[in-house]
Amino acid sequence: MNNYSEKFEKMRIAGKLASRTLDMLTKEVKEGISTNKIDRLGYEFIRDNGGHSAPLYYRGFKKSLCTSLNHVVCHGVPSDRILIDGDAVNIDVTAIVNEYYGDTSRMFTIGDIPIKAKNLIETTYESMIRGIEILKPGINLGDIGYEIQSYVEEKGFSVVRDFCGHGISSTFHEQPNILHYGKKNTGHKITAGMTFTIEPMINAGKLDVKVLNDGWTAVTKDKSLSAQFEHTIGITENGYEIFTESIKGYSKPPY
């Protein structure tokens, strides 16, 4: 036992509901479904399993999850847009259970996607994993960014700077910011009991992003493809725990 075991137990429960929601959606995210339908299915699943969706009414957001398609970097708003062959979409779910938050996202692909899109998705997933695998007390936040940025740039892709991971527990977004780029041995020290997300947004083209007039949808300025994965993580005495791991073993496409 330690002074964060109760917090971690709550994070586990919220994280598991968020990841189970993505697991449930996996068989639904196929050609012909609208992103509004995905939103509704997510809303209902979370509600029926003892939680509620954090995005709904968050700072005026009107949907229960984010669906970010193709050149959308993040915060894509579900709509009547139907998924078609060749689409790559990130679905980002945040569940609240007993006041605690679990935040996770994965990429989904529809039918055949170009090899460059597959490479981008693979690289984005692997960069998140590299950022996670170094986690333990005593390292610095900049070490996470360094792992992600160096891996991604080696592959010829770029790391979005305008959005970052975040502390999370009984509030959705809290300190510290988790940058997905950076230098080794810089930034705050990581300590046991910290809980935060790692959620790199990686572009096939340039890193520049703009937000559309809806105030939410962030897109790449050069219209290049963007990918993202997200886990909610806790720092333990010797390492880390991922609260949002798929119980079905769904990590990245193909599922």
Ligand code: MF3
């Ligand atoms: N889930 C996003 C994150 O990873 C935040 C979405 S805020 C919303 O931090 F309002 F757009 F849903």
Ligand code: CO
């Ligand atoms: Co997040």
Ligand code: CO
């Ligand atoms: Co999220």
